[in-house]
Amino acid sequence: LIRTAIVGASGYSGAELLRFLSQRADVAVEKVIASSSAGKKVAELYPAMSRDVEAEYEEFEPESLDGLDVVFVALPSGEGMKAVPQLVHHVDHVIDLGGDFRLKSSALYEEFYGHKHTAAGLLCEAVYGLPELSTPAICAARLVANPGCYATSALLALLPALSHGVVEPHGIVINSLSGVSGAGRSSAVELSFAEVNENVRAYKVGNHQHIPEIQSTLEQSAGEKVSLSFVPHLIPITRGIYTTIHCNLRMKTTASDVLQLYTSYYASAPFVRIKKDIPQIRNVVNTNYCDIGLVIQERTQQLIIMSVIDNLIKGAAGQAIQNMNIMLGLPEESGLKR
């Protein structure tokens, strides 16, 4: 039995982790931690889980997690870097779903996150947990930084083309649309139904904190400098991310060559589906899949890539479990396909 805990279990990602993990016969969630809701039953905040999940939220006491196999940290950025250092020496594996351990440079972190990094000593060790890119490193990791939701959709879309030199590393334009659950369980007026419904707005134009993790991961993979623009938009859906990417072809190529490249790049990836037509969010909602569609636009010599994920699953909790599976040597799909 795999003994786990979730720190920060009252947010949407934490709840989704709990929902997935509690359905597994081979996993026990021994602690469900959320200081703000300590003493409440999970089913009070998430009545959907009543009868299925009996657990109660508890305070964070690192020593109480001693000896667990895996601890998931689903805290806001800035909070994760306080909790993780208290955990890494006491539990076998830590998977952080926040942004605090995704970058190697604390300077870059501070630029995009707007506050100092107080656990920079762990940045080097942390493994960026995009399973389709770096399974072996995840296998060996003690601390995995689960990728951002936008980053997941952009990276899975770009890695094959960029790592194979099919597209230019400069001038990449990434537009993403996200459902509101991506903003977390929030009481901000601007996330109220009356403000979000029948509306769209871009936000953090040019300075979203997922930019550096996209860029540095691409650069590592491409072996050269990458420059890109990323504009996220909030749209009136609950779950899902739609990412549309324009990049310039570096070489003459055909639709079928690109399709072939992507298909073979992801041949052993159980959760990436290369589509022959345009992907749609509805096909991946409530799954750990990422669907990718590809269009060669002759007129502008560009490759247009569209990718879709469920932001709370492949973009957060599902990917974290996929990482856990890899870290523990289990089949990658365990508990992620019904």
Next chain:
Amino acid sequence: LIRTAIVGASGYSGAELLRFLSQRADVAVEKVIASSSAGKKVAELYPAMSRDVEAEYEEFEPESLDGLDVVFVALPSGEGMKAVPQLVHHVDHVIDLGGDFRLKSSALYEEFYGHKHTAAGLLCEAVYGLPELSTPAICAARLVANPGCYATSALLALLPALSHGVVEPHGIVINSLSGVSGAGRSSAVELSFAEVNENVRAYKVGNHQHIPEIQSTLEQSAGEKVSLSFVPHLIPITRGIYTTIHCNLRMKTTASDVLQLYTSYYASAPFVRIKKDIPQIRNVVNTNYCDIGLVIQERTQQLIIMSVIDNLIKGAAGQAIQNMNIMLGLPEESGLKR
């Protein structure tokens, strides 16, 4: 030129009042009052009005409103009863969109609103401003209490049948569905998009504060005791109320008789449309109309009435302007039909 002010102008009803009034050539909105946003431009909170509305929110200083023709009070219940007494002696007409002056009995008020009434002396004078019911009283009023949104939809649906003895005054069942703007501009988690979208929930079952104003207005009109049940539901739309009512027929009647009764009852009401088929919210959104549909159900000897309004217009700001028009002797439709 009609000189007006809006007290509590930063909420949805206040903003809607401002939007309607600022389009009229015969009306000037001289003060736009919202203490919480004092100093900000209206267009900062409501960018939709930029270029069209230049006004700035100001603090509430009753004396600054001295001599105005009409002051609209769009404050939450409990706040209105503080502001209104400071206004009635200084301005010609006060229209309160909140719930503080809709009931004649302060005891009933305290039962349903949960706090003491501190301006009970004005309850007697205040005229319940449902124009289709009591135009003459509104004409003569200094203080009008604008009906609640649910109450408007229920009363317009029930008044003809009940006042003509077509249905029993007992056993009336009112189910209403409301868009989220009815809850006001709010930062409550339970009104966030992620919680409201793809969801429905009933609330305040059996104790909603609109119950007493529906009941007492019906009793006055029917001339006998009325008993009713009212269950409001929150549904994922921004604007609109759908009310479905069951009541028991007191006499044999036919669909065409009932249709005829309603049509003639509202023959001179510019904003009530009696439909031959089932009403739909979309037909009244952004208008001051109330659409009403009628079905005689032989099997149970019941009259089923459906009515729809835009909660922010016929259910709030539009009706308030209709009341103003009546109070000032203007055509009832002024500024309410494009």
Next chain:
Amino acid sequence: LIRTAIVGASGYSGAELLRFLSQRADVAVEKVIASSSAGKKVAELYPAMSRDVEAEYEEFEPESLDGLDVVFVALPSGEGMKAVPQLVHHVDHVIDLGGDFRLKSSALYEEFYGHKHTAAGLLCEAVYGLPELSTPAICAARLVANPGCYATSALLALLPALSHGVVEPHGIVINSLSGVSGAGRSSAVELSFAEVNENVRAYKVGNHQHIPEIQSTLEQSAGEKVSLSFVPHLIPITRGIYTTIHCNLRMKTTASDVLQLYTSYYASAPFVRIKKDIPQIRNVVNTNYCDIGLVIQERTQQLIIMSVIDNLIKGAAGQAIQNMNIMLGLPEESGLKR
């Protein structure tokens, strides 16, 4: 291995059946039948299932189903009664998700469905498959008529109170709100997004075809005549039914007594949850649960019952699988809880 087939697999209920069944190790879906899409892959119509479901739609040829353990029929009413008679003698168990075998009286069928019943000979044998009501009969059945979605939500809400004489059998008022998937995979203009979004409309007021199955099931259970009114409404959500019921108390009772009655009535029902507060659709979407909330309204001596289900799961495919489990002697939850 349980050998099954789905006839009418291209609609939403059929697709949902396929999604659930294809995840079970103990079930094989051997035929996926949809004449209108014969020759196409399931994943063409439902790309969400690509990679997970390889099946192809086939023509309906009853003999090809010979010897199967269970055949699900998910055809529109009027079509089911053509297919079912061709199946009952060749397969062990037939579960019809349509309305054709839910009533005992062909006259009643013809009144509400508007066409003749051409397989009235099977009406007597067919078992109305509401598992919480009649597990033993389902156990022994060869042909199960899966209840309607509205009927499921109304019956589960009313059965305990009515069968125990807590409420009057007359004057029951049922209001239901349904998501659009309840209307099936449709190209009607009035189900287009632009018409449904930000809208509500009642429909089939007083003559919906689920009325007779609700009424007759209640009468059997109450042992007396029942009269009720039922008004369904279409609201802009994809999945889910919210049912709010008013009924008159027959005896003095308390909230806690009623809560106790319902809790004990459903003590062994794995998919009914009696709530202490108001139920919400979001808590049951994507599950086979029915959540029920109860309010005693002293003022009118009424019991107000609210129930919620996912119309495609507890209201269709999930309940059909629950019935299959019972018919085959499997645990009722098999394949229905992740």
Next chain:
Amino acid sequence: LIRTAIVGASGYSGAELLRFLSQRADVAVEKVIASSSAGKKVAELYPAMSRDVEAEYEEFEPESLDGLDVVFVALPSGEGMKAVPQLVHHVDHVIDLGGDFRLKSSALYEEFYGHKHTAAGLLCEAVYGLPELSTPAICAARLVANPGCYATSALLALLPALSHGVVEPHGIVINSLSGVSGAGRSSAVELSFAEVNENVRAYKVGNHQHIPEIQSTLEQSAGEKVSLSFVPHLIPITRGIYTTIHCNLRMKTTASDVLQLYTSYYASAPFVRIKKDIPQIRNVVNTNYCDIGLVIQERTQQLIIMSVIDNLIKGAAGQAIQNMNIMLGLPEESGLKR
């Protein structure tokens, strides 16, 4: 009194034209033409207009329109080119809301629209009716081709920067999100609520028919070749377009310089608002405004432009009325601001 008619009045754009025009005291809509609905009252299809619009749909008989001041043609592309030649000699002004007269080259038309142009002789005369670009030509025109909705949002966003040489004419990337009403009043399954809700999909990637009108208008304005990519997406809202554009700066510039350029470019445009922050669809819905936001992204030396319109108003009916106002020498805002 301005005597008008609408040909193709049963679609959303036609209905919106009718709604706007019927509110004007200076305009009479003498014929409301829609062959598919001939004989029906407008209020049957659009109950929202009942009481306000009494008109009845009629068959298209060009001679019956003889002598009118303005005829609006709101037919699908391919139909407009049949009707317009029958009108131009008989009425003073024709405004075509479809795509048939927006391009100067019939070859280009055939490439993007997929069928032959049968009235190519009128292409030269037709004036592309983007009022902010070409008021004088519109003034003098007999036939105005109303711009496409996407084209309107993209052109208003790009014209200032491109015509002033601030950005490169190559490598422009345009991503647009559209509400579903843009697809017209449709019964396609893929536009049904159950398919569109909680979903996003790109479509016509790289070959949308608005590409050539955007490109050729920009080229005329820039005085040089332009190359661009355009990807439209369907999102679950009823009305509105959100367009996000990336283009490469040609010269060093600052945010305030660009803001200044746009503000002065549109100084006399009553319906374009240059915003200091990020535009949102909700601020323009139900108005004829186009809101534009501008971000200079130093890191990539790009200008990111966001523009929003209501696709049925500034993107169709509102702009057509704006064009009518200009053609007739009326104030541009007549009937377009409440």
